[in-house]
Amino acid sequence: MMEPQINRDKSRLLADTKFIKLYDLEYQDGTHYYDASRRGPEELFAYKPAAELTTAPPDAASAFVIIELPNEAPKLLLFYEFRYPTGSYMLGVPAGLIDPADFQGPDPVKRAMIREIKEETGITVTSKDTVEVISPCVFTTPGFSDESNALVKAIIHLDDLSSLNHKGAEGTEVFGDFRLVDRKAAMDLLKAGRDETGHYLPLITWAALTYFVSGLWQEI
Incomplete structure (x- = not known):
């Protein structure tokens, strides 16, 4: 072409x-x-x-976080965040910009994502958890913007949910409630195309739900 x-x-x-x-x-x-x-x-x-x-680094990273609790089915971790362009809370995933300092060491995407997971959820990633880049760079709206995201899979093992918090919120970040969804709840969200408040889903959230219900997180 x-x-x-x-x-x-x-x-x-x-x-x-x-x-x-x-x-x-x-x-x-x-x-x-x-x-x-x-x-x-x-x-x-x-x-x-x-x-x-094929080699340019992304601007930011977004995480598909799967929580594994003792004796429970795996759940996808979502939360509500106020999104200023829409003027409402929308269901999202941990995400953030990759800072220049992240490129000073190995695995800048993973470094950034581990930091953002801690800031936005309170979860400290440990050696028993898995953090892997599943897509080095995706463009969400290339007809309007060249903003790019790496997509990251994080499988987190917790004893309970007491560590979840939004205390690391910075600047204009405003968070709402956490929402952990099992496979059926994730499928219901995909079928509805909306959250329980009736709001449409951001594309990255839709991708996280699809990745989770498909079982790809167990394969790649």
Whole structure:
């Protein structure tokens, strides 16, 4: 397939804030396209050669956390978080940006995810738990943004749920209740396409539910 070629000289940064930037990307055929990105001009995916798309690190990581308790069926850990663009609490998973410091050591995605799990759930990952990257980079809305996430599987063994808390919330983060769902409850959420409040599901949450009910977490 012939790829349209970007004209870097005519592409422009339209807005620059602490957490997001807006670019007007112009291609050589005259096409203009807006790109909301966390990345600076030199790190935009649109500017990278196609080969680099296979090695570029993601912006953030999201975890599909499966909790294993004694004598109970495994459960997927979800929680409610207030999402400002929708103006409501939505059912989500532990997630967060990969900090520059994470790249100073091995396994930056895993390092970031272990930190975010602790901050957003109170769970300390130990040597008896499993944390594995299941997808190094996915784009959720590439027609609007180049924001990217690594997807991580975390199998956590707990004696009870007393450690769960949101005390590590930072900045604008506002969390609601935890929700642990077994396979049937996860299937019900997928069938409904909504949570019990009637709100639609974020795509990453839908992916977590699908991954859990399919049993893929036991295979890959």
